[in-house]
Amino acid sequence: MAQQSQAIQQLLDAEKKASEIVDAARKRKVRRLKQARAEAGEEIDSCRKEKDSEFLRVESEQRGSGDTFQNQVTRDMELQLAKVLQQVAVSKQGVIDHLLSLVTNVEPKLHQNLQL
Numbered sequence: 001m002a003q004q005s006q007a008i009q010q011l012l013d014a015e016k017k018a019s020e021i022v023d024a025a026r027k028r029k030v031r032r033l034k035q036a037r038a039e040a041g042e043e044i045d046s047c048r049k050e051k052d053s054e055f056l057r058v059e060s061e062q063r064g065s066g067d068t069f070q071n072q073v074t075r076d077m078e079l080q081l082a083k084v085l086q087q088v089a090v091s092k093q094g095v096i097d098h099l100l101s102l103v104t105n106v107e108p109k110l111h112q113n114l115q116l
Contacts, residue, residue: 110116
């Protein structure tokens with residue numbers, strides 16, 4: 001009987017030791033998961049910061065090229081306006097003379113729909 005009691009005690013001790021080992025393994029697993037989450041969070045933050053800085057760099061480059069494009073459009077518009085003003089100056093007097101001749105040299109004639 002003492003031998004059975006000793007065997008039962010050994011089994012209980014082994015079960016207790018196995019339970020402690022399983023608990024320790026669970027605690028290590030939880031600790032590793034927490035550590036992995038923290039590392040993933042740090043990596044996500046660093047990637048986010050990197051992408052944000054890259055986005056801001058690209059955005060500033062695009063905005064800078066937009067200013068360059070705006071300057072080019074403004075120069076082109078000013079050149080076209082100068083050409084139009086030059087053409088107006090050249091043909092202004094001729095147009096005025098033509099309009100005056102049409103107003104002052106009226107030839108009276110009957111309308112074509114008038115039936116006599």
